[in-house]
């Protein structure tokens with residue numbers, strides 16, 4: 214019986230294994246370095262697993278977009294939902310984000326494990342070296358174990374969140390075979406701020422419009438909830454910024470629904486309402502107190518004991534400007550330990566988008582985050598894993614079946 218080996222029992226590896234079995238592969242071996250399959254899946258979508266999105270337009274993908282578009286064209290939202298229905302997981306859609314109806318990542322992983330039951334899971338197997346021997350692939354583990362397969366899918370993930378299994382070793386396997394790897398960077402991760410210090414704002418969540426730029430050029434604009442941490446900025450709109458090229462400045466607009474003039478008019482009314490109070494109370498009910506204090510400081514007011522009745526029109530204009538243009542100097546991103554995905558990876562143009570097979574090495578396939586394609590927050594990264602896993606698994610099974 215022919216053997217298909219898959220390195221990595223994460224999202225892409227599990228999808229590949231299930232697809233390969235369905236396409237009539239003989240023996241399917243899932244080689245996993247951790248003691249369990251799919252550990253990372255459990256933490257996705259805050260435990261709810263946002264597994265795809267109803268809008269898979271290509272601007273949500275980064276890295277090799279041309280290649281990504283060819284894959285998504287073959288395996289889109291309908292195919293992802295159909296795949297999950299076929300393993301017993303009905304969908305639930307919220308603002309375009311698709312979750313399992315149970316809203317349980319653990320339940321989705323159980324369903325995948327059941328669907329992959331006919332495959333052999335070999336745990337605690339860390340693939341360290343690949344060798345082509347005639348028309349077969351030999352996979353050597355760190356502990357000396359060796360497995361020989363007729364076809365091999367590498368679905369070992371990237372470098373992001375290594376505590377869940379993927380530590381970048383997939384890149385090394387390809388690098389050793391001479392494959393081109395584009396530079397790696399943490400993505401979907403918090404930003405570090407140098408100026409002004411945000412330590413005093415730690416823990417505050419605020420709805421804002423985020424505008425990120427680099428050298429004066431706007432990179433991304435998005436509204437959503439921003440979270441202040443002791444070192445910088447977090448939250449979905451910040452993660453989306455880090456899916457793109459590095460930025461040096463982030464401007465937050467805390468009142469995006471109002472023009473600066475309308476906001477100034479609102480502050481004038483507030484001045485009348487709070488005329489007997491001090492700056493300390495001026496933003497009560499409108500902004501978190503610590504954030505309000507920071508806005509005053511940015512507007513040049515050092516003493517919060519300043520009476521509201523003494524606010525002149527110039528100060529109100531300045532406050533409105535600061536509320537709409539609060540600027541942060543960005544020093545970089547947090548590292549791979551905190552990141553949800555890896556930007557960069559094995560260059561996809563070395564593979565066929567119709568089969569995920571290497572153009573240079575017969576019966577060698579790649580799937581998932583190991584490739585230089587990553588998506589925005591919103592189910593795009595898992596979708597990429599299912600899509601490439603499904604295509605690779607089906608193609609590898611067909612190829613080894615035809616050969617026999």
Ligand SMILES: Cc1cc2nc3c(=O)[nH]c(=O)nc-3n(C[C@H](O)[C@H](O)[C@H](O)COP(=O)(O)OP(=O)(O)OC[C@H]3O[C@@H](n4cnc5c(N)ncnc54)[C@H](O)[C@@H]3O)c2cc1C
Pocket residue numbers: 220221222223224225226244245246247250251252253254256257258259262263264265338339340341368369370371373374377378379380381382383552553554580581582583591592593594595596598
């Ligand atoms: C906290 C968090 C939340 C996320 N939430 C979402 C979400 O809601 N929606 C979304 O779309 N994406 C989300 N992501 C991203 C998503 O989880 C990844 O993009 C996706 O899991 C990548 O799938 P993969 O199979 O390519 O890699 P992985 O899921 O990382 O799987 C790779 C597997 O290979 C194993 N492995 C690695 N090297 C070896 C080796 N040498 N030998 C043997 N086995 C090996 C690893 O242990 C791992 O099990 C989230 C990520 C994180 C960290």
